[in-house]
Amino acid sequence: MKVTVKIQRFNPEQDSAPYWKEYSIDAEPTDRVLDGLLHIKNTIDGTLTIRSSCAHGICGSDAMRINGVNRLACKSLFKDVGTTVTVEPIAGLPVIKDLVVDMEPFMEHYRAVLPFFINDDPAPQTERLQSHEDHQRFDESTKCILCACCTTSCPSFWANEDYLGPAAIVQAHRFIFDSRDHGTAQRLEILSDPDGVWRCRTIFNCTDACPREIKVTQVIGEVKKEILYSKL
Amino acid sequence: MQYHYHKHDVIIVGAGGAGLTAALYAGKEVDTAVISKLYPTRSHTGAAQGGIGASLANLEKDTWQWHAYDTIKGSDFLGDQDAIEFMCKDAPSVVYELEHMGLPFDRTPEGKISQRRFGGHTNNETKQPVLRACNAADRTGHMILQTLYQQCIKHNVNFYDEYQMLDLIMVDGECRGVVAYEIDTGDLHVFHAKAVMLATGGWGRVWNITSNALTLTGDGAAVVLRHNLPLEDMEFFQFHPTGLFKLGILITEAVRGEGGVLINKDGERFMPKYAPTVKELASRDVVSRAIYLEVMDGKGIDGKDYVYLDITPDTVNKYFEIDDSRQPNGELRHIDSDYVRAKLEDITDFCKTYVGVDPTKEPIPVQPTAHYAMGGIPTDIDTRVRANESKKDVVTGLYAAGECACVSVHGGNRLGTNSLLDIVVFGRRGGKVMAQEVKEMDFQPIDADAAAAKVQAELDGILNSTGEETLAVLQQEMKTVMSKDVGVFRVEEGMAEAVAKIRELRQRFKNIHIDDKGKRFNTNLLEAWQLGCLLDLALVTAESALARKESRGAHARDDYKERDDENWMKHTMAYMDADGKVTLKYMPVAVTTHKPVKRVY
Ligand SMILES: Cc1cc2nc3c(=O)[nH]c(=O)nc-3n(C[C@H](O)[C@H](O)[C@H](O)COP(=O)(O)OP(=O)(O)OC[C@H]3O[C@@H](n4cnc5c(N)ncnc54)[C@H](O)[C@@H]3O)c2cc1C
Numbered sequence: 086m087k088v089t090v091k092i093q094r095f096n097p098e099q100d101s102a103p104y105w106k107e108y109s110i111d112a113e114p115t116d117r118v119l120d121g122l123l124h125i126k127n128t129i130d131g132t133l134t135i136r137s138s139c140a141h142g143i144c145g146s147d148a149m150r151i152n153g154v155n156r157l158a159c160k161s162l163f164k165d166v167g168t169t170v171t172v173e174p175i176a177g178l179p180v181i182k183d184l185v186v187d188m189e190p191f192m193e194h195y196r197a198v199l200p201f202f203i204n205d206d207p208a209p210q211t212e213r214l215q216s217h218e219d220h221q222r223f224d225e226s227t228k229c230i231l232c233a234c235c236t237t238s239c240p241s242f243w244a245n246e247d248y249l250g251p252a253a254i255v256q257a258h259r260f261i262f263d264s265r266d267h268g269t270a271q272r273l274e275i276l277s278d279p280d281g282v283w284r285c286r287t288i289f290n291c292t293d294a295c296p297r298e299i300k301v302t303q304v305i306g307e308v309k310k311e312i313l314y315s316k317l
Numbered sequence: 318m319q320y321h322y323h324k325h326d327v328i329i330v331g332a333g334g335a336g337l338t339a340a341l342y343a344g345k346e347v348d349t350a351v352i353s354k355l356y357p358t359r360s361h362t363g364a365a366q367g368g369i370g371a372s373l374a375n376l377e378k379d380t381w382q383w384h385a386y387d388t389i390k391g392s393d394f395l396g397d398q399d400a401i402e403f404m405c406k407d408a409p410s411v412v413y414e415l416e417h418m419g420l421p422f423d424r425t426p427e428g429k430i431s432q433r434r435f436g437g438h439t440n441n442e443t444k445q446p447v448l449r450a451c452n453a454a455d456r457t458g459h460m461i462l463q464t465l466y467q468q469c470i471k472h473n474v475n476f477y478d479e480y481q482m483l484d485l486i487m488v489d490g491e492c493r494g495v496v497a498y499e500i501d502t503g504d505l506h507v508f509h510a511k512a513v514m515l516a517t518g519g520w521g522r523v524w525n526i527t528s529n530a531l532t533l534t535g536d537g538a539a540v541v542l543r544h545n546l547p548l549e550d551m552e553f554f555q556f557h558p559t560g561l562f563k564l565g566i567l568i569t570e571a572v573r574g575e576g577g578v579l580i581n582k583d584g585e586r587f588m589p590k591y592a593p594t595v596k597e598l599a600s601r602d603v604v605s606r607a608i609y610l611e612v613m614d615g616k617g618i619d620g621k622d623y624v625y626l627d628i629t630p631d632t633v634n635k636y637f638e639i640d641d642s643r644q645p646n647g648e649l650r651h652i653d654s655d656y657v658r659a660k661l662e663d664i665t666d667f668c669k670t671y672v673g674v675d676p677t678k679e680p681i682p683v684q685p686t687a688h689y690a691m692g693g694i695p696t697d698i699d700t701r702v703r704a705n706e707s708k709k710d711v712v713t714g715l716y717a718a719g720e721c722a723c724v725s726v727h728g729g730n731r732l733g734t735n736s737l738l739d740i741v742v743f744g745r746r747g748g749k750v751m752a753q754e755v756k757e758m759d760f761q762p763i764d765a766d767a768a769a770a771k772v773q774a775e776l777d778g779i780l781n782s783t784g785e786e787t788l789a790v791l792q793q794e795m796k797t798v799m800s801k802d803v804g805v806f807r808v809e810e811g812m813a814e815a816v817a818k819i820r821e822l823r824q825r826f827k828n829i830h831i832d833d834k835g836k837r838f839n840t841n842l843l844e845a846w847q848l849g850c851l852l853d854l855a856l857v858t859a860e861s862a863l864a865r866k867e868s869r870g871a872h873a874r875d876d877y878k879e880r881d882d883e884n885w886m887k888h889t890m891a892y893m894d895a896d897g898k899v900t901l902k903y904m905p906v907a908v909t910t911h912k913p914v915k916r917v918y
């Protein structure tokens with residue numbers, strides 16, 4: 086089928102501002118938007134710049150705004166997004182070139198929540214035991230691939246770039262609810278900061294945007310509750 | 318000549334499982350930095366699904382010796398048995414260590430690490446599949462990668478993210494650093510080091526249908542080759558039997574471990590014909606060939622080149638009954654849709670997203686997909702890179718681990734779950750060895766100007782080329798010929814043709830034209846450079862394959878159908894000179910206890 090792809094272009098070495106450019110290509114309905122973009126890069130304009138790697142939704146490289154919503158280009162098929170598709174960079178992070186944004190502010194927020202296992206007890210000879218139920222308690226948030234789809238779809242993050250954002254909270258949730266971890270108090274302290282969980286206005290864009298189908302808003306709600314309980 | 322200069326005791330190139338494990342161990346003791354062309358968590362280790370092998374015996378009897386023997390047999394007796402024993406013995410301790418770092422494994426009813434069945438892993442007494450693959454649902458690699466990266470953050474390892482290594486700095490046969498390109502700015506950086514480890518992953522992008530990421534272009538291995546150092550066993554590249562039809566996206570062997578069966582167009586479960594005892598859980602080379610033979614026999618679905626992988630509970634339970642397949646506690650095995658969805662969450666998602674199939678209700682269309690490089694940069698057990706086939710000489714300052722390396726623990730064919738194991742076992746070993754060695758040495762001099770100038774000249778060659786050849790065309794022609802002639806089955810004429818074709822493509826590559834001549838985020842330039850790497854690797858792969866006149870593991874020839882231990886139980890060591898002339902030498906296989914026997918599954 087014929088597909089029209091409208092892409093927001095920006096080359097920092099040449100352009101003073103981003104502009105839109107249209108490309109008309111042939112695609113199979115089952116082709117990924119990523120296939121379409123690479124086809125344009127390979128056959129029409131090699132300067133088109135995107136990040137991509139795994140091409141099947143597990144590395145988190147190619148988050149972008151497709152028809153106005155945050156998606157992974159490799160997980161969006163033309164049959165689902167239609168024959169006229171607009172593609173622009175995710176919002177709220179500085180654009181470097183075309184669809185590539187500066188991930189550093191996002192990674193900084195991620196690193197701020199102590200996103201690592203904390204347990205200073207001497208480790209046993211074998212594994213630390215954990216029940217299936219205790220594992221299930223945080224299993225969902227372990228699926229996060231740090232693609233930034235959630236954080237860059239969040240109006241609260243757009244309004245205030247210091248807000249840690251949904252992805253960082255999901256990462257914190259992964260440890261807060263892990264029965265083996267001992268860092269909960271420190272993390273809750275960080276998350277109860279004015280730029281922590283309370284900036285979340287329960288708008289649900291994050292949940293809708295997550296390509297891993299993590300119920301992000303619910304995860305944030307659980308952290309909010311935990312903070313409240315911890316203060317009792 | 319403008320460039321930035323940095324100095325670190327240890328430089329690790331690559332932030333997949335191998336690189337991060339090494340960084341964690343070296344970083345605890347000496348100044349260590351990781352250079353990666355991708356953000357670490359985007360490395361393809363994150364794509365690994367099924368599990369990591371270790372004889373924990375959490376659910377049934379198992380021993381590291383069984384694991385070692387299975388690996389040796391899986392390797393078709395080309396693996397080095399000393400290295401294999403080392404890896405399998407070390408396996409339980411690295412898995413426990415990952416768990417202590419917080420890795421969220423699935424759990425047994427007792428709360429221990431859960432284990433599942435995988436191809437080629439057996440109880441050596443009963444010959445039946447054994448529960449050995451430790452797993453976190455079907456995203457084990459994702460959890461390993463995340464956990465290692467988290468620990469690196471915790472321990473303040475230095476990262477240079479989105480920096481691409483383009484050359485090694487070699488002086489008097491010693492490695493003293495690397496030159497890297499900062500993708501965002503186009504600046505060159507010279508990294509002066511006492512030890513350099515390459516952990517750059519595989520090169521599945523040589524072939525058409527592959528489970529490998531777009532970025533798996535074998536950079537580290539190609540750069541080594543260009544320094545007149547050998548690559549080992551390049552003809553052994555694994556085709557995983559179950560890639561999603563047309564797309565190559567991997568459908569983990571765990572689907573078969575959980576009971577999934579392979580079905581041809583007549584509805585026949587064909588694996589019992591090829592591997593009567595373990596059937597679908599034979600080693601991957603065996604299963605891929607079986608699929609290929611079914612297709613050649615006109616038994617592909619709709620007459621095409623794919624078959625069905627069926628994990629629908631009705632089918633699976635039917636075969637559990639026929640096979641009288643039982644749990645360790647003696648109960649008949651049984652699955653339902655919820656179980657499939659829970660244990661194969663991502664697989665269910667991939668099937669629905671990309672081919673519109675719900676695997677709990679319909680069979681999955683699959684075909685073999687280029688998956689894993691058994692060969693690569695030769696190393697000893699301490700991850701030191703070998704200088705030649707003597708088994709004694711190593712390259713001072715240079716180390717390699719993970720898929721880009723060849724220890725060799727996988728020989729002619731890797732067993733599932735053994736690569737995740739390889740990357741953490743040898744990543745850890747390499748990290749410790751480097752830390753020890755650099756403590757006792759000083760930085761040796763380098764000519765940073767010359768090193769940077771050499772790389773700039775190479776890039777300028779691509780940027781200033783006025784030719785007409787395009788990346789897309791050259792890449793496609795390479796993939797087509799390699800898939801046709803150096804794929805699952807091989808013959809003399811085909812491979813000779815492939816060699817000639819790749820030589821032609823290497824010539825045409827000199828006339829490549831790219832559109833993007835800029836400095837900022839020039840992925841066009843880097844992709845061209847990567848194509849150069851792929852072409853070099855394709856050439857040594859085809860040449861190594863052409864020379865090996867036998868069938869062993871993943872190297873299956875129609876004109877030499879049998880394994881020939883007398884003449885060919887040896888490792889290929891391929892060298893390439895500046896003109897692309899390939900010279901092949903050979904290195905003996907390390908045999909400790911297991912004499913080669915015929916492989917039957
Ligand atoms: C889909 C899939 C599923 C798999 N499932 C399993 C499984 O269940 N069990 C199992 O044991 N194995 C599995 N494997 C195999 C295993 O995952 C890989 O072999 C292993 O993860 C490779 O790890 P690595 O660290 O060597 O490389 P990778 O994880 O591929 O990392 C390579 C790193 O090198 C960097 N890099 C590359 N070139 C450069 C350069 N020029 N400059 C700077 N950096 C560079 C990249 O940025 C990346 O960080 C699977 C493989 C695939 C593809």
Ligand code: FES
Nearest residue numbers: 138140144145159
């Ligand atoms: S390319 Fe990896 S998530 Fe899309």
